[in-house]
Amino acid sequence: MKYAALASGSNGNCYYIADGQDAILVDVGVNAKHVELRMHNLGIVPSSISAIFITHEHTDHIRGLSVFCKRYQIPVYITAGSYKGSRLHLPEELVHIIPSDAKVQIGNMTVYGIPKYHDAKEPCSFVVSNGVLNIAIMTDLGRICDNVKHVIQHADILLLESNYDEEMLETGRYSFYLKNRIRSGWGHLSNRIALEALLENRTARLKHLILGHLSGQNNTVDRVQETFAPHCERMKLSIATRYEETRLFDTAELSTEEIVQIRVQQTFYQATFVFPEN
Template identity: 45%
Template sequence: MSLFITSLNSGSNGNCYYVGNGQDAVLIDVGISCRQIESRLRRLSLSVHTIKAIFISHEHTDHISGTTNFARKYQLPVYLTPKTLRSARLLGEGLAIRFLSSTDPVWVGDLCVKAFPKFHDAADPHSFMVSYEGTRVGVFTDLGQTCTGLIEHFSQCHAAFLEANYDEAMLEQGRYPYFLKQRIRGGHGHLSNQQALDLLRTHKPAYMSHVILSHLSKENNCPIRARELFLPHMDTTELVVASRLQETPIYHIKAREVEQPVFS
């Protein structure tokens, strides 16, 4: 009934999230090198051989740059949508490609991986929820806005990697050109700290044990500022801020005995 999770890296320099049950695991996005993944797993005492599949959320470089080398070395299937594959120019040939659908979950051993569409400036972007015997973990980053699918899945999770990309004041006052600021906050870019907090305050289930703030901008956010904004609203939920430079500790996620109803 338990899932083990860690962010191996989170940010515009590379994203990679590990979710497993002790026997089988998946990576959501591989935007860092094979060597970095191996060394970070080794420091966490996680076997690379538990990883049985890779799931790609969208084609941007910081989510796919290490996919080809890692998948080839460990002979792993890569799940993504046909539109994402066509746009993912960094992916090399010879990969075991499997196509994703938002209507059909994928089983990797006893792990169930469900994909659903999101708003982002990519060809066919998707977020993911990974389940194992009633325990559910969401990977929700690169979100232009809070949509119905995000609300539905977030409200079912025992833990979530949740994007808090930018502080609105820092973005407005920062050095980015106007067009880039508009791209980030324009509905197909990223979630701000406040947008992520609004989602959490309104839709966090009482049984959620961990929220890992993810994909923080180096230029337009501050981990301390994000933490201070969220902490008063966490109740019994543990707050973690994922690093853009190293792995987080492993978090042990387990369904609690008494829960709110899950969406059918």
């Protein structure tokens, strides 16, 4: 499997995952021109995308969706709440409404919806599996619920939100209202909370940790690196930013001897949670 963050941050998010000829995007939160440019930098052909999965309706996750999906006629998988909240009017034949705990087959890949806490209409994260390896895209997490813990425990590659440094947020120029929204349990994860969740739930199968969705005002790459690097001696550590795409990673670079060879159908399941009203 191949994977990359084309953009990751509070101003735009877009993630690429492929297995052989099958490829998907999770979110298209930067304009289509920049998506195409960053794909070109990695040797990815936009028309090779089989499907787009949308986590929720906030602008930094759907900004380029309408133009990109229409231009290349790519099916969009999105929850009813997210689609309604987006106020987009996409071609009917391209829209596939899914539940937040969906299970969708795209070629050899199974895409699992992961319900989560976030201040959106019907948000979910996604885990993508080829039956052996699980790649998880986990951003915009208001808190570490059991769903998030379960994903961390079963991920081989994990892109995890590390949105803000608590001191920078507290002393920064954001309004009191916005500060509380971010740390309310419906907003985002701090570096500290993300690290605690990682340390409490990671297993030996986690081989690549990518930290993403960094705030432009309340975090820095250096702070994230300093927080996580001392705890990642036995895994690859990367940080995805808003400024440029990551390189195109390939799971073939991971030693097969290091990967737990258990099919996801036997080890990955989704608990059912009833979330409070936002």
